Amino acid sequence: MFSLRKYVSRLKASIRTNAKVYRLYSILRILVILVMIRSFFMKNYEGVGIAILSLVLFLLPSFMEQNFKIEIPPLFEGTIYLFIFAAEILGEIDHFYVAIPGWDTMLHTLNGFLAAAVGFSMIDLMNRHSKNINLSPFYLAMVAFCFSMTIGVIWEFIEFAGDSFFGQDMQKDFIVQSFQSVTLDPAHSQKVIAVKGIIDTVIHTQSGESITIEGGYLDIGIIDSMKDLLVNFIGAIVYSAFGYLYLRQRDFAKKSRGARIANSLIVRSAESQETLVEVLPEDEEPLEFRELMGVPGKKEKKRKR
Numbered sequence: 001m002f003s004l005r006k007y008v009s010r011l012k013a014s015i016r017t018n019a020k021v022y023r024l025y026s027i028l029r030i031l032v033i034l035v036m037i038r039s040f041f042m043k044n045y046e047g048v049g050i051a052i053l054s055l056v057l058f059l060l061p062s063f064m065e066q067n068f069k070i071e072i073p074p075l076f077e078g079t080i081y082l083f084i085f086a087a088e089i090l091g092e093i094d095h096f097y098v099a100i101p102g103w104d105t106m107l108h109t110l111n112g113f114l115a116a117a118v119g120f121s122m123i124d125l126m127n128r129h130s131k132n133i134n135l136s137p138f139y140l141a142m143v144a145f146c147f148s149m150t151i152g153v154i155w156e157f158i159e160f161a162g163d164s165f166f167g168q169d170m171q172k173d174f175i176v177q178s179f180q181s182v183t184l185d186p187a188h189s190q191k192v193i194a195v196k197g198i199i200d201t202v203i204h205t206q207s208g209e210s211i212t213i214e215g216g217y218l219d220i221g222i223i224d225s226m227k228d229l230l231v232n233f234i235g236a237i238v239y240s241a242f243g244y245l246y247l248r249q250r251d252f253a254k255k256s257r258g259a260r261i262a263n264s265l266i267v268r269s270a271e272s273q274e275t276l277v278e279v280l281p282e283d284e285e286p287l288e289f290r291e292l293m294g295v296p297g298k299k300e301k302k303r304k305r
Contacts, residue, residue, distance in 0.1 A: 018074040025078075028085045029058060035089055047093045054088040070125060076117060083110055097172065104172060108228040111155070112148050112235025119147025120243045137247035141240040148236035149229075156225050163221065171221030179217060 032054050039047030061077045064070060072080075087107050090096040096103045123143050127135045135143075159170035177198045184193040201213040 018077070021074045021078045021081075025058065025081055028081050029055065032058075032085070032089055035093055039093065044093075050088050050092050054084055057084045057088070070121065076114075079110075079114065083107070083114060104224075105227065105231050108152070109231040109235045112152060112232035113239045114235075115151040115232075116144045116148035116236040116239035116243070120144035120239065123147075124243075124247070137244050137251065140247060141244035144243055145236045145240040148239070149233065152229055152232035152236075156228060159225070160221070172224045173221070174219045174223045175213065175216045176219050176223070177216040179219075 032051050036048050036051035036055075039045070039051060058081060061072050061080055065072055086096075091103060091107065120140060120143075123135070123140055127133055127140065156171075162168040162170045178194065178196040179198075180192050180194045182190045182192055184195070185191040195217075198216040200215065201217050203211040203213070205211070
């Protein structure tokens, strides 16, 4: 459970160790509060709700560190804060999604990258501290990729639900000049009918109102959803590839270090005829290598010559 006392304690520790991240967090939190006050006086109560949601989301990194016993790197933590501010405050309240072309695409790409990082970190943490699990770098990268894509799909479900049940427009519309459809086939034989060169669309409502869409046909959501999933895919692929290369390099470095330590111990044992300490292949943690020079670790094996 979330504890306010533990959160404050962790926040104080963060101030001492990560002053730059704390300053960023403080500035963004003040900006969100100012936006919330502005929205209240402008009677934009939806904006007030979004600002409150942003303040709650700012607590997520500390919540994860406290409850999952993990330490989030300062750069990653700062990126999370910036992402929340850019998506909720700038995107929703200040309408950057409409005012700046590509804003939504940029955030969905970053979301794919961050979600892959979260999935990768959780599985890697479990892999390194479990006695019974030893996953390969490729498997870890694949899990991180799948985790990121799952988060992306769930978010598209949320956008669809917001549009369908709450009258929102989270799946942004696109104007297109052509489309293909079997619905237009008068024979109902599933023949694809292509409509090209659309210059405008006129919509007649039951109430007698007519709405003209200049420039083409209005696509309501499918293009936006597929574009979001595509850029999420790109972000997930990029991080998973970097994660795979990082694990390969880390495993290679550990094996090389273990071999050097084992060779050194064998040489000293041959010279002094004392107790030989062998390093088993599964030894991975740097701390255990240090323990070999003093206190025996749990993965050491002793034998007399």
